[in-house]
Amino acid sequence: MVKTILPLEISNASVRRRGKTLVGPVDLILAExxxxxxxxxxxxxxxxxxxxMHGIERLSQGTVTxxxxxxxxxxxxxxxxxxPIMMRRSVRDNLTYPLTLGKTPKTEARQQAEDWAExxxxxxxxxRKATVLSGGERQKLAIARALIRKPDxxxxxxxxxxxxxxxxxxxxxxxxxxHEKGIRIIMSTxxxxxxxxxxxxxxxxxxxxxxxxxxxxxxFDTPGTNEAKAFLxxxxxx
Amino acid sequence: MTxxxxxxxxxxxxxxxxxxxxxxxxxxxxxxxxxxxxxASAIALPLGAILAVRRxxxxxxTIAVLNALMGLPPVVVGLCVYVMFSRSGPFGVxxxxxxxxxxxxxxxxxxxxxxxxxxxxxxxxxxxxxxxxLISLNTTQRQRIATLLWDGRRALLTASLAGxxxxxxxxGAIMVVGGNxxxxxxxxxxxxxxxxxxxxxxxxxxxxFILIALAIAVNFAIHxxxxxxxxxxx
Amino acid sequence: xxxTVFLTACMMLMSPNALWAENIKLAxxxxxxxxxxxxxxxxxxxxxxELTVQLLVVGTGQALRLGEAGDVxxxxxxxxxxxxxxxxxxxxxxxxxxxxxxxxxxGPVDDPANVGASETAVAxxxxxxxxxSPFVSRGDxxxxxxxxxxxxxxxxxxxxxxxxxxxxxxxxxGASLNTASGMNAYIMAxxxxxxxxxxxxxxxxxxxxxxxxxNQYAFLPVNPVLHPHVRNDLALKLEEWLIGDRAxxxxxxxxxxxxxxxxxxxxxxx
Numbered sequence: 001m002v003k004t005i006l007p008l009e010i011s012n013a014s015v016r017r018r019g020k021t022l023v024g025p026v027d028l029i030l031a032e033x034x035x036x037x038x039x040x041x042x043x044x045x046x047x048x049x050x051x052x053m054h055g056i057e058r059l060s061q062g063t064v065t066x067x068x069x070x071x072x073x074x075x076x077x078x079x080x081x082x083x084p085i086m087m088r089r090s091v092r093d094n095l096t097y098p099l100t101l102g103k104t105p106k107t108e109a110r111q112q113a114e115d116w117a118e119x120x121x122x123x124x125x126x127x128r129k130a131t132v133l134s135g136g137e138r139q140k141l142a143i144a145r146a147l148i149r150k151p152d153x154x155x156x157x158x159x160x161x162x163x164x165x166x167x168x169x170x171x172x173x174x175x176x177x178x179h180e181k182g183i184r185i186i187m188s189t190x191x192x193x194x195x196x197x198x199x200x201x202x203x204x205x206x207x208x209x210x211x212x213x214x215x216x217x218x219x220f221d222t223p224g225t226n227e228a229k230a231f232l233x234x235x236x237x238x
Numbered sequence: 239m240t241x242x243x244x245x246x247x248x249x250x251x252x253x254x255x256x257x258x259x260x261x262x263x264x265x266x267x268x269x270x271x272x273x274x275x276x277x278a279s280a281i282a283l284p285l286g287a288i289l290a291v292r293r294x295x296x297x298x299x300t301i302a303v304l305n306a307l308m309g310l311p312p313v314v315v316g317l318c319v320y321v322m323f324s325r326s327g328p329f330g331v332x333x334x335x336x337x338x339x340x341x342x343x344x345x346x347x348x349x350x351x352x353x354x355x356x357x358x359x360x361x362x363x364x365x366x367x368x369x370x371x372l373i374s375l376n377t378t379q380r381q382r383i384a385t386l387l388w389d390g391r392r393a394l395l396t397a398s399l400a401g402x403x404x405x406x407x408x409x410g411a412i413m414v415v416g417g418n419x420x421x422x423x424x425x426x427x428x429x430x431x432x433x434x435x436x437x438x439x440x441x442x443x444x445x446x447f448i449l450i451a452l453a454i455a456v457n458f459a460i461h462x463x464x465x466x467x468x469x470x471x472x
Numbered sequence: 473x474x475x476t477v478f479l480t481a482c483m484m485l486m487s488p489n490a491l492w493a494e495n496i497k498l499a500x501x502x503x504x505x506x507x508x509x510x511x512x513x514x515x516x517x518x519x520x521x522e523l524t525v526q527l528l529v530v531g532t533g534q535a536l537r538l539g540e541a542g543d544v545x546x547x548x549x550x551x552x553x554x555x556x557x558x559x560x561x562x563x564x565x566x567x568x569x570x571x572x573x574x575x576x577x578x579g580p581v582d583d584p585a586n587v588g589a590s591e592t593a594v595a596x597x598x599x600x601x602x603x604x605s606p607f608v609s610r611g612d613x614x615x616x617x618x619x620x621x622x623x624x625x626x627x628x629x630x631x632x633x634x635x636x637x638x639x640x641x642x643x644x645x646g647a648s649l650n651t652a653s654g655m656n657a658y659i660m661a662x663x664x665x666x667x668x669x670x671x672x673x674x675x676x677x678x679x680x681x682x683x684x685x686x687n688q689y690a691f692l693p694v695n696p697v698l699h700p701h702v703r704n705d706l707a708l709k710l711e712e713w714l715i716g717d718r719a720x721x722x723x724x725x726x727x728x729x730x731x732x733x734x735x736x737x738x739x740x741x742x
Contacts (some may be wrong), residue, residue, distance in 0.1 A: 056373050074376035085371040088364075088389045097385075098375055325542035325699055333701070335543050336497065336528065417528040419497075432529070435646030436506055437653075437671035 004152045005068040005076050006032045006184055008053065013062030015052050023048045023208040025062060030186070035179050037195040037216070038188040040205035041231065046188035047082070049205060050155045053186065054079050075102070078151040082158045084142035086130040091122055094130045094141060098149045116144040120174065136167025143174055147183070154178060156187040160194065172198060192232070196220055204228050245443025249451075252444055260445075264452060267425040270338050270412070271405045272456075274345035278405075279398045282350045286357025286397070287383040287390075290365045301358065307351035312344075316411030319344045323415065336417040341425070344411040349401035356400055360393035361386050395464060399457055406453050426452070494521075496706040497544040499528045499535035501615055502644040504548060504689065507573070507664030507733055509726050516722060521713055523706060531644065532615035539563055539692065542699030546707040550689045551615035564692040565704070570714050571723050571734045572688045575619060577679040578649070578666055579605070579658040587658065593682040594627040601629050604637045606657035610648050611640030619687065620660045626684075649675075662687055667728040689734075714738065 007029055014024025023045040030036065030053075038046045051057035053064060054077055066073040087094050095113035100106075117123045120140040125133065130141060139159055146154055156175070160168040168191075175198060179185050189195050195202065195216070202219040204212040204227075211225050223229045252260045289301060321327050323335045323343075334340045364386055372382050387394065409427035416423035418432060426449045433442035504510065505527060514525050528535070528544060532551045539547045540563045548570070549555060558564050577587055577596055585603035590596035600607055609631070610617035624631050631638060639657065641648040645665040652659035653673040661669075666677060691714055693707035713719060715738035723736040 054374065056370065077374075079370075079374040081370055081374075085368065087368065087371070087385075101375060101377060101381055325701065326540075330542075336526070417497075417526075417530075419526040419528060421524075422495075422526055434650070435502065435644050437646055437650060437669040439671060 004032055004184075005066045005073050006030065006152060007067055008153070009063075009065040009067075010053065011063050011065070013052060013064055014060045015048050015057055016060040021208055023052060023205075024060075026052075026210055028203070028210060028213060030184070033182070033184065035175075035185045035198055035200045036187070036203060037199040037201075038186065038203045038205060039190075039192070039195055039231075044205045045208040046205055047157050048208075049203075050079070050157050050186060050188060054155050075149070076152045078146035078149065078154050080139070080142050080146050080154070080156045080159055082161060084138040086133070086138055086141070088129070088131055090127050091117060091130050091133070091141060092126045095145055095148055098145060102149070112148055116148055120144050120170075134167075136163050136170065139163060139167070139171060140174065143171065147178055151183065153184040153186065156185070158188050158190060161190060168194070192220075204231070206231075241439045241443060244440035245447060248440045248444025249447040250444075252448065260448070262421070263424050263426055263429050264448065266338065266423075267406060267427070267449070267452065268456070270341045270425060271345060271402060274342045274349065274405050275398060275402050277342070278346045278349045278353055278401055279394075281346070282353035282401070283357050283387060283394050283397070284383060285350075285354045286394075287361050287386045289354070289358045290361040290386060291379060291382045301355075304351045304355050304358070308355055310348065310351070311410065312348050312408050312412075313410030313414060315347050316344055316414030319347065319411065319415045335415065336419060336423055338416070338423060340415040341412040341423060344415045345405045345408060348408060348411060349405050352404055353397045353401040356397035357390075357394055360397065361390050364390045364393070391464075395460065399460065402456065402460075403453060406456070407449065494706060495524050495526055496546070496703055496710055497526045497528060498710070499530055499538045499544040499547040499549075501532050501535060501549055502529055502646065503550070503614075503616055503662040503665050505529040506645055506668050507662070507726075508668055508728065509664070509723065509734060512722055512726055513719065516718060517710065517713060520718065521709060523710065525710065531612050532618070533613040536563075539694045542694060542702055544694060545703045546691060546693045546710065548689060548691050549615055550687050551618050552688065552690075554615070554618065555690055555692060558692065562698065563695055565695050566693070568691045568711055568715065568738065570689050570691050570719075570738050571736045572686050573734045574663055574680060575616070575660055575685040575687055576663050576666055576677050577658065578652065578661055578675050579678045580656045581674050581676045583676075583678055585658065588678045590679055593623055593679070593684050596679045597623055597627045597629065600658050601627070601634070604635065606637050606639065606655050608648055608652040608655065608657045608659040609638065609640045610645065611642045612644070614644075615687075616645060616660065616662060619685075623660075623684070663731070664728065664733045667731060667733065688737075 010026050010028040012025045012027060014026070015022045026049065038049060040046055048057055052059065055064065055074065087097060092110065092113050095116055096109040099109040099112065114123065114126065117126050122137060122141060130138070133141065143159065160171055163171070172194065175185060199216040202212065202214060202216050203210055204219070206227055212219060212223065212228050214224065219228070220232070223232055289297060319340060320335065323329050323332065323340050325335070368385065372385065377385070407427060409431050412425060413428050413431065416428065418424050418428040426445055430442045430445045430449070433445065500510070510527060517523055517525055528538060530538065532549045532554060535547045535549050536554055536558050538544045539558065555567055559567055579587055585599045585605045587596045587599055590599060609620060621631065639651070639655070641651045643651070645661060646669065648659060649661060649665065649669050650671055653671050653675055656674055663680070691711055693704055693711065694702045696702050696704035720736045723734045724732070726733055
């Protein structure tokens, strides 16, 4: 077992569907440590880029290479979708589900589920159906469910886009905690404030192509391209 | 109209007297149909899940065939099973013709397409909902199927109960393969057909009302056993 | 909980069909079963022989097919030509005549075709054809249907050329009687089925007694050379009982609504 499946190396990768290029070609290397935000206007290809990295979007060309044997690579990544997918089960069973797929004993899985429920303030809701939770609670549960297998890397697709300020802050705290524990995070977002608060580096994507990949401070202080400058100043980019 | 009341009266009298023959054919109806239901569900529910989850070459053709088979006349199924299990047929040596086992086999064939089709339709929607998550979690095919079957159990119960409804009321196939032998293969529906043939409409209707009551009772019992109604929305 | 249900169902499936040690499968025609005679004979057979007769109540055509396939041990039918064909093809060992009953013509009480005044069965059918009164035929290739066709033939009439007044029900005796009752039509039925029929409506018995309408029942054991598994021993045992004194008494004394239905006439093998 390798220590970490990072770095991630993407080379000349594209995703085309029905003759239209959604993303690419992309060349990118994500280092072992860091908190990357992917920003760009709607339809730029942020979701597709994340899905492509995670390996749930078929590549039309190029390669996405992790550092480790194929069998391990998929199990050590986690993905949180924009609208959280709640399984039709209790909160507890949602949390234990990823563990039961592996060989984690049942009592151990239940213990971990209770620990995580406590961390996301859902301990009292352990036996409630996940489908009746509020939007913020669902997203917290989705993140906890993603983290419960202790992944090396966590992808998040605009996790706070439908949430109010309080829920957003809770989730940011959750993500910062995970980051501090050494989990690599890649998150797309529309919220520039959030990107500034959390990110150590920024990927700026436009029309499926990466226009900038730089440290967060540098990107927000002195964007290198005219498109990034325009985007940050609120202009609409077509 | 008077026959309906006569029928209700006949049903009432049969029940009050707890007629021994009635108890026997009612229990046999239950034995045959519940056995067929368990076997058919064990085949059809995983089949529905496989059709929802897997993309294989003859998937569309399989779904089309299943949908077509839903409309298969039971008497045709009965004839096919008869030909197979007749002493002169390939499975004749088993000596299963005119036994409850042959009736169970015929009913399994009749309801598997129905249960599988309904199961596939509801699991297809659930799969659309779960698809990204289960792919992301790197689940195996087997795990996906198990997850869909478990989380979709409410809808699958509906599919199974639809199969039960079709099987318990079925007469064409079990008449041919069971033979409607008194004290051996007579069930409620074949008894109804027999009494109708004799012109005993009141008794036939009475047995019909008992059949309806039985079907309702089984539905309630299964819902109660699985406690789905209590759990609410799922 | 689901597991309990499953196990219960499995146990129900596995439980042996509670049958007695000795069973014989006998295919009989619907008209015989409708007569109710079997309800008298079967318990007596059980008492005397400790033999359970499992009746498969089907049309003559299906009864013969079940015998050919070896799915029953013997058949009890009433269609001489078909029985002889069955024997000559080697499907049965022999034919034993047991008893006879008779066919009757049933029709609307007001008898529009004036069938009641006929001298013979053939004349009665000719009157129905002339009046073009609705007539229900079994149309299922049963013994009764075969008899009806032979009578039309004897009347020099071709059923294929009849108009819509000639309705082929394609069903058993009871179901056909139901159809005739619903349509207020003429129909030929065996006396037993008619007497036991519960839905007479405006129908009545209009004509009977012509010897041509007598209906001979015969017992044919299935050939054990062709089908080694059939219980020829039990079939012979049953046959012996059926031609015996107890059967004679029960058959001759069986009445419905005060009328004798069957006349015992067991004779030597054909």
